[in-house]
Amino acid sequence: MTEPNGCAHCDIALREHFRRWTPQCGWHAWVQPSTAQILARMQARRAARLNSQNGGTR
Ligand SMILES: [Zn+2]
Numbered sequence: 001m002t003e004p005n006g007c008a009h010c011d012i013a014l015r016e017h018f019r020r021w022t023p024q025c026g027w028h029a030w031v032q033p034s035t036a037q038i039l040a041r042m043q044a045r046r047a048a049r050l051n052s053q054n055g056g057t058r
Contacts, residue, residue: 004041008033
């Protein structure tokens with residue numbers, strides 16, 4: 001699941017990040033995402049939730 005406050009590079013939350021490797025930046029520590037990045041993730045998460053409700057068992 002996408003974490004709105006996750007790392008700017010790889011979306012992983014601070015508590016479970018430690019050191020990660022990504023093709024873009026190699027090994028890195030958790031990086032504070034920008035406000036715009038957090039908002040975009042929250043909107044994406046809300047959209048995904050609405051989609052799953054509309055297409056759900058109800
Ligand atoms: Zn990261």
